Amino acid sequence: MTRSVYVTGIDRGDGRQVVELGVMELLTRQVDRVGVFRPLVHDGPDRLFDLLRARYRLSQDPATVYGMDYQEASALQAERGTDELVSTLVDRFHLVARDYDVVLVLGTDYAGTQLPDELSLNARLANEFGASVLPVVGGRKQSAESVLAETRNAFRAYDGLGCDVLAMVTNRVAREDRDEIAERLAGRLPVPCWVVPDEPALSAPTVAQIGQTLGAKVLLGDDSGLARDALDFVFGGAMLPNLLAALTPGCLVVTPGDRADLVIGSLAAHSAGTPPIAGVLLTLDEVPGEDILTLAARLAPGTPVLSVPGNSFPTAERLFSLEGKLNAATPRKAERALGLFERYVDTTELLDRVSAPSSDRVTPMMFEHKLLEQARSDRRRVVLPEGTEERVLHAAEVLLRRGVCDLTLLGPVDQIRKKAADLGIDLGDSQLIDPATSELRDGFAELYAALRAHRGVTVELAYDVVSDVNYFGTLMVHEGLADGMVSGSAHSTAATIRPAFEIIKTRPDASIVSSVFFMCLADRVLVYGDCAVNPDPDAEQLADIAVQSAATAAQFGVEPRIAMLSYSTGTSGTGADVDKVRRATELVRQRRPDLKIEGPIQYDAAVEPTVAATKLPGSEVAGQATVLVFPDLNTGNNTYKAVQRSAGAIAVGPVLQGLNKPVNDLSRGALVQDIVNTVAITAIQAQSPTQKAPRQ
Template sequence: MTRSVYVTGIERGDGRQVVELGVMELLTRQVDRVGVFRPLVHANGPDRLFDLLRARYRLSQDPASGYGLGYAEAAGIQADGGTDELVSQLVRRFHEVAREYEVVLVLGTDFADTQLPDELSLNARLANEFGASVIPVVGAKGQHAESVQAEARNAHRAYAVLGCDILAMVVNRVAPEDRDAIDAQLRQQLPVPCYTLPDEAALAAPTVSQITRALGGTVLLGDEAGLARDALDFVFGGAMLPNLLGALTPGCLLVTPGDRADLVVGALAAHSAGTPPIAGVLLTLDERPADSVLTLASKLAPGTPVVSVVAGSFPTAGELFALEGKLSADTPRKAETALGLFERYADTGDLLARMSVARSGRVTPMMFEHDLLEQARAVRRRVVLPEGTEERVLRAADVLLRRDVCDLTLLGDVDVIVKKAADLGIDLAGTQIVDPATDELRQRFAERYAELRAHRGVTVELAYDVVADVNYFGTLMVDAGLADGMVSGSVHSTAATIRPAFEIIKTVTPSSSVSSVFFMCLADKVLVYGDCAVIPDPDAAQLADIAVQAAATAARFGVEPRIAMLSYSTGTSGSGADVDKVREATKLVRTARPELKIEGPIQYDAAVEPSVAATKLPESEVAGRATVLIFPDLNTGNNTYKAVQRSAGAVAVGPVMQGLRKPVNDLSRGALVQDIVNTVAITAVQAQGDGA
C-alpha cells in the first residue's frame, strides 16, 4: 500500500513550503518514484511549488494529475452535494495518483480566500481518507514565545482529536532569538517530535526578478544571476551621496528617483568594492539616467540589475513592503536555503524513521547525491578550494553554504573573490578567504616545504615562491591540519592538482599507489569504476592495490563491494600478458584480503549482466552482480567511463582520489557546479575517516 505524507497548516503565512520541500527531499532519498498531490488549487492546474518539485526532483508525473479540484469548483460541489461528495471526488483523484507511485507527498490547502468552511477539518479528513500521516505546520511570524507555544499545542490537539496520525509538528518562522527557548518548551509539552525553524530573511526576501514582475518594471541593466539576487532590505535614496553610502546595507535594493545619477553610480561603485554588495537599484518616476551613465554603471558592476518603474517612491514603497519571497522553479537558490534550514533544525533521521518509508532496492543518482550530502553534513569538516576566483567554484560554494554541508576556505586575491561573489549575489559570510601571496602563513609553509623537499635541493627562498601557488598552499593547509581536504582542478590540470599532494601529503603507506575511482550513477544502481584517471598501465601489484582501495571507497559511500577484475577474457578461457596480469592481481587481492568478494579475470558483460554470468561463471558470487569494476589500464577505464556516461546517461561523480594520507580530489576542467558540490561532499566524507 502506498505510504503518504500530508503536510498541512492551520492558517496562511506559515511558510510551509520549506517543510514540503524538506519532506520531498527525505522521500526521494529513500525511493525513486514519489508522486505529488495537492487536493485543491486556486487555478485549474499545478501551482509554483508543484513546478519546483517536478523540476528539482526530475519527476515524470503528468502535471494534470498533480491536483484534485479548483477551489471554486470545490466550493460549488460542497454547497450542492455536501462535504461527503467533495471528499469522495478528491479521494478518487488521489488514488489515481497513488496507484502509480511508491509514496505520495500531499500538499494541504493554503487557507487563502478559499470560500470553504472549517478548512482545518477538511485537511484532517482528507488525510484520514488518503491513509496519510500528517505533519501540521504552525506559523510563528511576529508572535511572542507564549503565543507560539499555545498555538502549537492547540494545532496538535485539533488534528489529534480529528483522528490524524501525527508524525511530527513543525513551528516555522520563529524569531531567531526565541528559537532555542521555544524549541525546548515544545519538546516537553508535545507528545510527538516538534521541529522549530527560525525565520530566515533570505527566504522572506523577494528576488529582484520577482520585484520587477510585481511592479511592472523594465530592466535597464543586469543579467540573470543579478536578477536572482535576494533583496534583503530596501534603502530609499534622497540624501546626498556621502550620507547614502553610510545607509547602504548588504543585499539591499536602492530605491531612488531615476534622475539621481549620482546615487546610482555611487551605489554601484560601493557594490563593486564590496562595501557593501547590494542587490540592485530600482529607479522611480519613470526617469532613466542618460546612456553615458548607464554605460558607466554597467562597467562598474557588470550584471547588477538596474530597473525602472513608472510609480513614485511612496507608492513603490507600499508595494515593496507587501512583497514576500516565493519558492519556485525560478528561485533555485532559495530552494537550497530552504533545504539547508530544514536539515539544520529538523531531526531528519528521526523523521524519516517515523515515516516508515522502506528504501527502494534501486539506487538512483539523486538518492546517491542525497546520501552524500547527508554523510558530509553529519561530521563537520573544512575543505579548501584553491580556485576561489572561478565562477563555478563560487556558485558551488553558494550551494554548499546554503545546504550547510561543510566549512570552506577559498584561496585567491581577496578583493577579486569578494567582488566576483558580490557580482553573483553570493553571500560568503562565514567563509574563510585567504590570499597565498600575502598571508602570514606563506613563510611558515615555505619552511615546511623546504624541509620536505630538502633532498631535492629546495631552499626556503625557492620554497617561498612555490607555496604562493594556490594548489601548493591549499595542500600545505591540509598537511598542517588547517583544512581537512582539498578540491581543485576546474581550471588546473590534473598534474597541477595532485603533484603537490604526492610531494606533501604522500601515501598511506610507502608502498601504496595513488589511484582514482568514479562513482557511476546509473538509472537503478551505483557502480564504482577504477582506475580511470591516474595510473596509465598498472602492474599486477598496483592493480591489486587499486582494487583494495576501490572496495574501501565503495564501502565508505554505501556501495557493497563486489569486485570484478576486468579483462577481455573470463575465467580460464584466455591467455596472454594482459590476462595474466589481471589473473595475478586477483590472486594478490585474495591472499591479502580474503574477506573481499572478487572475481577475475572477467569480461564486463559477465560482471554486470546476470544472464551472461549464468553461462560463463554460474558459481560466482560476483559475476552478474559486480559493483566495483577494476579496469586493466587507464586507456580502457577512461574510455569506458566516458562511453557509459554519454551513451547510458549515467552521472559520473569523480575522479575520487585514493591512497593519500589526507583527501585531495581533482575536478574535470569541464566540471559543472553540481559536480563540484558532489566532489567537495565526497572529500568531506573522506576526511571523516582515518586517512583517505
C-alpha cells in the same frame, strides 16, 4: 507502514513550503518513486509543484497531481455535501498512490478558499488517504506565548480528529524566541516538535521578481544579479553621503532616474563591498545617459539597474506588499530553505517516523542526497584554492547553505569578496586567505623546503612555490588546517595533484595513488577504477587499485563485489594481458580473502546476470559486480566516457584514493553540482579514521 505524508497547517502565512520541500528531499533520499498530490488548487501556476518537478526530476503527469480547483470543490460541497467532496478527492488520490511508493500530499492553503472548517477538511482527507499528518504552525510576528499556545492547540485539533500526527513544526518564529520556544515545547507533546526561525531571505523577493511585478525595464544586469534577494529597500532622495550611510547589505536602492550621483555612488559602494547591494531601481521613467550607464556597468558588472515609469511613492507601496516565493526560477532560495529545514528539524528522526519503504534501487539523485547527508554527519573543513572562480563560488554557496562542510577559499581576498558580491553570494563565515600575503607563507616555505630538500629546493625557492594556491592548499591539508582539498576547475590535473604527491604522499597500506569514478546509472551505482591516473598498472598495482577501490566503495555505501576486467572470462583466454589480470586477482585474494572478487571477467559477464549464468555459473560476483577494475587507463577512460554518454549515466569523480589525506581533482568543465558532489566526497573521505586531520 506509512505510504503518505500529509503536510498541512492551521492558517495562512506559515511558510509551509519550506517543510514541504524538506520532506520531499527526505523522501527522495529513501525512495525512488515519490508522487505528489494536492487535493485542492487555485487557478494559475503551481509554483511549488513546478519547483519539485524541476528539482527532483519528477516524471509524474501534472494532470494527476491535482484533485480539483477550489471553485469546483466549493460548488460540489454546497450542492452534494462534504462526503461527496471527500469521496471524489479520495478516488483521485488513489489514482496517484497506486503508481508510487510514497505520496507527499500538499494540504490546503487557507487563502480565500471559501471552504468552511478547512482544518477539519484536511484532517478528514488525511485519514481517508491513510496518510500521517505533519502540521505546520506559523509564528511570524507572534509572541512566544502565542506560538506555544497555537502549537499545542494545533496538535490537539488534529489528534482529536483521529489523525496520526507524525510531528509538529513551528515555523517562522522570531530568531530571538526560537530557543526558548523549542525548550518549552520539548517533551510537552507526545510527538516531536521542531521550531524553525524566520529567515528573511526566503520571504524577500528577488530583483527579477520585482522587475516582473512592476513591469520594469532591465537596463543593466545579468542572470546572477537578477537572482539576488532584495532584503531591504532604501529610498534615495537626499545627498549622496546620507544615502551611503543608509545602505544595508542586500538592499535595493530606489531613486529617481535623474539622480545619477546616487546611482553611481550606490554601485561604487557595492563594488567596494561596503555594503554589497541587490541592485538599483530607477523611478519616474527617467534613464541616465549612456555614459553614466557605461560607467555603472564597469563599476559593478552584473549588478541590476531597472527602470519603472511610476514615481517613488506608488512604487514603494507595491514593493512593500511583495513577498518572495519558492519556485523553479529561484533555485538558490530552495537551497537556503533546505539548509534551514535540515538545521532545525531532526531529519533522521522524521524519516524514521515516516517509515518510508527503502528502495533497492539507487538512483543518481538518491546517491547525491546520501553524499550530502553523510558529509554533514561529521562536518569537516575543505579548502578550495580557486576562490575567485564563479562556479566554485556558486558551489560554495550551496555547500554552506546545506551545512555540508566548512570552507576555506584561497585567492586575493578583495577579489573573492567582490566576485561574491557581484554574484549576490553570501559566503557567511567562510575563511578567506590570500597565499601571497598570508602569515602562514613563511612557515609553509620552510616546511616545503625541508620536504623537498633532496631535490635541492631552498627556502627562497619554496617561498615562491607556496604562494601557488594548489601548493598552499595542499600544505594546509598536510598541517591539519584543512581536512581535504578540491581544485581543478581552472587548473590542470597535474597542477592539482602534483603537490599532493610531493607533500601528502601515499598511505602506508597503498603502493600507488589511483582513482575511481562513481557511475550513477538509472537504478544503481557502480565504481570504476582506475580511469584517470595510472596508464598501465602491473599486476601488483592492479591488485592495489582493486583493494583501494573496494574500500572506497564501502565507505560510500556500495557493497564491494569486484570484477577484474579483461577481454576473456575465467580460463577461456591466454596472453600477457589476461595473465596480468589473473595474477592481480590472485594477489587480492591473498591480501584480502574477505573480499568478493572475480577475474579475469568480461564486462558483460560482470554486470549482466543472464550472461553470467552462461559464462560463470555459481559466481557470487558475476552478474552483480559493483566495483569494476579496468586493466589499463586506455580501457577504463574510454569505457567510463562511453557509458556516461550512451547510457546517460552521471559520472562523479575522479575520486583519488591512496593518499594520506584527501585531495581531489575537478574537470575543467565541471558544473556547479559536480563541484558540490566532489567537495562532499572529499569531506566524507576526511571522516575516515586513517585520514582525519587534527582540528584547529
